[in-house]
Amino acid sequence: MSTRLIRYIEGESLVHRLDPRAKLTFIFFMVFSLTLASQILSIIPLLAISLVFYSSAKLPWSKTKATWKFILVIIVILSLLNYLTIVLLYSEGPILERLASPNAVRKALMPVLKLLSLALVTATLVFTTPPNLYAPALGQMGFPYRAAYVIQLALRYVPEFMAEMGRTLEAQMARGFRPRGGRNPLARILSVVPLVVPVTVSATLSIYDIADSMELRGFGEERCHTWYRELKLSKWDKLLLVLSYSLGAIYILLFMI
Template identity: 30%
Template sequence: MNNALIIGQYVPSNSFIHRLDPRTKIVIIFFFVIFVFFANSVASYGLLTLFSISSALATKIKLSFIIKGLTPVWILIIFTFILHLIVTKEGEVLFEVFSYPIFSGAVILGAAIALRFFLLILVTSLLTLTTTPIEITDAIEHILQPLNRIKFPVHELALMMSISLRFIPTLMQETEKISKAQASRGVDFKTGPMKDRIQAIVPLLVPLFISAFKRAEELAMAMEARGYQGGDGRTKLRELKIERRDWLTFFGFALVILSLFLTRS
């Protein structure tokens, strides 16, 4: 398992952000992703940065943990920045690196795009950090509800998603167990030529598939024994409710967007 990357990982807490309705978070992030592209001045970028950082702080997850968790993304961000330095040729020449001129426009553009990229990643990862996958599934089921009218199997899709989520840790454990068992029988997953390494996957994949099928079969039987007959006539325990804090959040976000347009140059 990769411990460094936090994208897609949920960190439990009881913060304001954690308690927001997942639909609120999804909708806000959706609009944030669009409006990031409207920022074009120092003030507007500053405003969005302030919004993102304070949201991150409001999750009560250590900022250092989040920043460190985005390490692989940092590499991309820095790469984008450098690429812009080299390619863009606007404004005046600031200085030269190995007789290669660096333009002021390149620094500004590069910084703006790197910052935009960073904000996008930060805010979207806040969703998964503060929302359990099952809440996201619920939210998607609700948001897709209108598609039921055109016979789109929304319930089945949501059930499939939630069962997959439920079994991800189980299958990860299983993968680890089988790969350890095969490593003990002399399989080398980590070194050697590419061809050998690809071959080494077979003794891992075959048992994994067999076990997944067996699980699926047993699960289907257990579901049937527990009275599952499809989505018709089912009630639901999980219910999503838009509360006051959600309205407050929407209002706050609207203010941020309004200010964004006021600070645009």
């Protein structure tokens, strides 16, 4: 169920076949390098790498349409907001000259390109990595298995709580509650608010039962934990790791110069 909820898109591309540990390391260094990059010339190579990474995943347009719609809305809003703020608050001279200033356009676009690179790499990770591999990947990267297990357990319970919300709403309606719906988005949001308290309290009360049953099955007894899915690095994974570390080193050097 969580596989369907988390936007994993099945595929046979090179990015799909990469080890999740290599992908997580790559994402970390991309985010790190993007954070350090402060000139448009240092952002463009990172954007190019993100585009290559995304296009190598060969993701179908029909399944990524909603993501692109969201990214484009954010980009258009932020570009306009950046441009107008810079032109109106941070420039001097006649308004037409300020509007046509290449400096204003550059300053407005630079952070948006950064954001686009970030969105591309994180979306590629989510679209190409099966959710059941996150915990084994983190566990085999050296994270304590108890910490990695939080992700496994959380992904298992997300669909359960979504169903619980539906059941609670039905139970409330059977007792006479009529949620306001229709086209008014505020009314629809407010109709979900009465679910927050009962669903949260009933879920919280179950914590001790789940913990007890896990301990009865021996969870936490052994310090060492093995994973059913043993991940192996291929030559492409090693190449991606070398690229990731090199990227990190280059952007640290550029930042220090």
